[in-house]
Amino acid sequence: MKFLKLLLLPYMAAVIGAAFLWPEPAKGFIGESSRIVFFHVPCAWASTLAFIVAAAYSAAFLWKGKPWYDDIAASAVRIGLMFGVLTLVTGSLFAKVMWGSWWNWDPRESSYLLLVFLYSAYLFLRAAVEDPERRPRIAAAYALFAAVLMPFLTFVAPRVTASLHPQTVINPQGKILMDTPTRAVFFGAMAGFSGLFFWLLSIDARAARLRRTGAGVPAD
Amino acid sequence: MSSLGYLAAVNVVIWIGLFAYLWRLDRRVSEKERSS
Amino acid sequence: MSGLSRAWAVCAKDATQELRRKVAIVAVFFFAATALTLVSFAIGPFGLPAADRPALEAALLWIILFFAAATGLPRAFVAEEEAGTGLALRKTVPAVVVLAGKSLFNFVLFLAMALITIPGFLILLDWKIGSPVAVAATMLAGGYGLAVVSTFLSALVARAGQRNVLFVLIAFPVILPLLLTAIAATIEATAGGFPVTPLRVLIAYDGAATCGAYMLAAVAWED
Numbered sequence: 416m417k418f419l420k421l422l423l424l425p426y427m428a429a430v431i432g433a434a435f436l437w438p439e440p441a442k443g444f445i446g447e448s449s450r451i452v453f454f455h456v457p458c459a460w461a462s463t464l465a466f467i468v469a470a471a472y473s474a475a476f477l478w479k480g481k482p483w484y485d486d487i488a489a490s491a492v493r494i495g496l497m498f499g500v501l502t503l504v505t506g507s508l509f510a511k512v513m514w515g516s517w518w519n520w521d522p523r524e525s526s527y528l529l530l531v532f533l534y535s536a537y538l539f540l541r542a543a544v545e546d547p548e549r550r551p552r553i554a555a556a557y558a559l560f561a562a563v564l565m566p567f568l569t570f571v572a573p574r575v576t577a578s579l580h581p582q583t584v585i586n587p588q589g590k591i592l593m594d595t596p597t598r599a600v601f602f603g604a605m606a607g608f609s610g611l612f613f614w615l616l617s618i619d620a621r622a623a624r625l626r627r628t629g630a631g632v633p634a635d
Numbered sequence: 636m637s638s639l640g641y642l643a644a645v646n647v648v649i650w651i652g653l654f655a656y657l658w659r660l661d662r663r664v665s666e667k668e669r670s671s
Numbered sequence: 672m673s674g675l676s677r678a679w680a681v682c683a684k685d686a687t688q689e690l691r692r693k694v695a696i697v698a699v700f701f702f703a704a705t706a707l708t709l710v711s712f713a714i715g716p717f718g719l720p721a722a723d724r725p726a727l728e729a730a731l732l733w734i735i736l737f738f739a740a741a742t743g744l745p746r747a748f749v750a751e752e753e754a755g756t757g758l759a760l761r762k763t764v765p766a767v768v769v770l771a772g773k774s775l776f777n778f779v780l781f782l783a784m785a786l787i788t789i790p791g792f793l794i795l796l797d798w799k800i801g802s803p804v805a806v807a808a809t810m811l812a813g814g815y816g817l818a819v820v821s822t823f824l825s826a827l828v829a830r831a832g833q834r835n836v837l838f839v840l841i842a843f844p845v846i847l848p849l850l851l852t853a854i855a856a857t858i859e860a861t862a863g864g865f866p867v868t869p870l871r872v873l874i875a876y877d878g879a880a881t882c883g884a885y886m887l888a889a890v891a892w893e894d
Contacts, residue, residue, distance in 0.1 A: 477890060625668065
């Protein structure tokens with residue numbers, strides 16, 4: 416595990432360097448702005464991954480009752496929120512360059528904003544429930560309820576209405592319209608950001624467990 | 636140095652800094668886990 | 672007593688209590704009336720172009736309905752806590768039954784609100800409905816989803832702090848897909864068409880919300 420974390424340093428450095436230097440900028444984009452795809456999309460993916468992890472561990476917590484699962488779920492939401500905000504910021508920068516305005520109420524943009532609201536709502540709910548026994552269960556119930564209804568947001572809205580969003584990754588034809596260098600850096604970045612997510616999750620969840628248990632860490 | 640090269644360099648430096656910070660955090664959490 | 676009749680009993684109990692005290696009902700209707708008047712005064716005199724009106728009116732209608740619901744519906748479980756009857760109810764009636772009963776009551780409350788707000792729109796804003804059947808279908812499908820989700824979420828916040836703000840905050844991301852779809856359906860209904868796709872989405876949402884709420888009811892409404 417330690418080796419993998421160490422490896423992340425040169426790996427991501429290579430990905431970042433390559434993002435600026437290797438692939439050519441894509442056609443149909445203004446200047447070099449298509450390079451944002453190497454950062455924006457992996458952030459979006461990381462926050463989606465966070466959502467899946469949070470939902471899965473919320474379910475596991477309700478089923479098995481191990482507090483460590485709740486630590487993971489809450490950490491996943493916190494980190495997901497961070498990546499979500501980064502997604503919105505990078506997307507907004509791109510929108511300003513491409514279309515001249517920071518925000519366009521494009522369905523995909525808007526459903527993403529809503530995901531960020533959802534994470535915030537979850538964290539607010541946790542903060543508002545004072546009873547430490549009930550808090551993780553209430554939070555888990557909300558996370559799962561939201562998970563059941565999220566597909567309506569993320570899949571219905573962008574599909575039903577026409578979208579400004581560039582089609583390179585998820586498009587009606589279902590093909591990936593990228594040349595080889597772009598594809599290499601893109602998937603490299605996706606893997607790297609995923610690794611980064613899991614590392615951040617590990618740190619935050621373990622810290623949460625320490626806060627919860629005080630001195631001793633139970634062997635679960 | 637081209638402007639892209641400059642951007643690449645700046646971002647890599649930022650990443651190295653971020654990595655160092657995360658590594659330190661990880662170390663501190665591990666120490667606390669071991670000692671308790 | 673079977674589950675269904677017990678659920679009906681919960682609903683009837685809530686209805687009787689509310690009709691007796693009238694606090695929630697009055698609050699909800701006053702809110703709807705105030706919001707309606709405000710909206711009418713704000714956009715009525717300005718003579719908006721005909722092309723823009725359907726979307727604006729549909730959006731305003733659902734915003735009013737949502738916020739009026741947010742005022743009244745969370746009381747479903749909060750009132751129990753305040754009256755001190757929450758514990759007794761938890762011990763005697765299964766969570767799913769309580770959820771069903773209170774959802775039903777909230778659904779009826781929502782429909783009553785719609786029955787007052789829509790004529791208000793017709794009169795004050797000169798709202799034109801192309802297809803009354805479609806509007807009715809949208810109110811039923813949208814209102815049901817709103818009722819189920821609001822009832823479930825109000826169970827979650829019943830014993831938390833900052834309840835009013837908390838409810839709106841946690842309801843907003845979850846209910847927005849429903850509101851957007853309902854608004855789209857209403858726009859099509861006022862134009863005279865039958866909004867097949869939005870209604871299908873609403874029904875799917877209602878189904879998903881119902882499943883989710885019933886599976887998690889015990890967690891939300893427990894000791």
